[in-house]
Amino acid sequence: MPNDGSRLCSAHFISGKQSRNPLSPDYVPSVFPDTTSPDKKRKRTALERFEKREALKLRRRENAAKETAAQALMTLQTEALEKVQMEQDLQEEAAETLLSLQVHQPSMSCQSAQQASTSTSSPSDTVSAASIELECRRLLEENHHLKETVEHLSLSENSFKDDDKVKFCTGLPSLTLLQTVLQEISPFLNTHPKAVLSKFQQLLMTLMYLRLNLCNQDLAYRFNVNCSTVSRTVNSVIDVLYARLVPMAVFWPEREELRKTLPIVFRSVYPKCTVKSQWNDQVTKGPSRKHTPVTRPGIP
Structure with a gap:
């Protein structure tokens, strides 16, 4: 009876080695001296079909993984762009609000004139106007930075x-x-x-x-x-x-230059080897990738 230390020759398997897949014909030994040639051929064909199916399954899994990764990457990029755009809109709205508030505030020259003429102006108004101006500048800089980020992520010429x-x-x-x-x-x-x-x-x-x-x-x-x-x-x-x-x-050399630089093998077998360009025909017939320059040995 076979035990854990028993070994079986690889010649009893179709491919020469055992497969760990239970669906494979080489999961168990099947080639023995009494196996006829038609049976061996049939088993070999079954093994080839099994290997093709496994390779096809592997390619399908790889393609599915690539598509899933590309879709996930695109989803993340879209979410990032939407988030940046939302933040940009909020910053623009805040900047416009602050600018409208700043317009209604007295100018610095007017404030200086009022301070020089009257001593009743409150210092808190000056501090508030200065803080609003600083906040407005910060928001404008942040808005400019967000625009540059969106432009960098987009596939545009800029x-x-x-x-x-x-x-x-x-x-x-x-x-x-x-x-x-x-x-x-x-x-x-x-x-x-x-x-x-x-x-x-x-x-x-x-x-x-x-x-x-x-x-x-x-x-x-x-x-x-x-x-x-x-x-x-x-x-x-x-x-x-x-x-x-x-x-x-693409520039084709002249016939004399080609013959001067022919490899030694070509000189002995095809001494008149040259290239014939067909671009003149292409110009009249329109663009087509089927018309390519043809190399023809022996053209005089």
């Missing part, structure tokens, strides 16, 4: 003044280059009056999609739009970038 932030989000080295790219493709972006995203946000969303490999749902939370808007915007901007920037940024 919040991307730091080159490090631009490089992390878009992959471009500086804000100047980002503005240059935007200026080049701006006439070809969506200019509908009711467009939810500005031209800068359309380009920023596309570059973040390419640079950070973010999913559509994450970008939808960040920019407060629908997933369909994200997909439509990214596809449109990529087409514009391909049509406007690739002909300007």
Whole structure:
């Protein structure tokens, strides 16, 4: 009888080792000398189906966890923005009230004249006016700070003044280059009056999609739009970038220069290897990512 010290050869399992999952075909040994080839093949197929199901379950759990984390992050960001906006409204209302009270108070020059002319003015009035003025200045400074905080959290053009932030989000080295790219493709972006995203946000969303490999749902939370808007915007901007920037940024050397720098392997097998550009056809047919430069060996 087997006991705790008993061992079983791994050759009796389909995959070569035991599985701890009771649903797996390798939970118990099933390969023995009397097992026929069709039975082994059938068991191996069952193991492959089981592994595929487990991998699919794992991917679904990971995707669900990512979506839950993105939704929780967006919820926290929205709550923070709403709280900041509420505090900002309260501070603005308090500042307006204090300013209206300050308008009704006598000016400092008038108070000085009254103090010089009469000695019956109360010092408590002067202290009250000074405290109100200090409180008003404090509220104005706090209001300005809250506005800067809201602008920093928003994905607007004013919040991307730091080159490090631009490089992390878009992959471009500086804000100047980002503005240059935007200026080049701006006439070809969506200019509908009711467009939810500005031209800068359309380009920023596309570059973040390419640079950070973010999913559509994450970008939808960040920019407060629908997933369909994200997909439509990214596809449109990529087409514009391909049509406007690739002909300007990709330069094909002349045939003589290519032949001078051919690798040794190409020189012996394809001595006339060169590149034929098809941008002229693209200009007449319009932007399309299907038309790419083709390398053809042996073109004279």
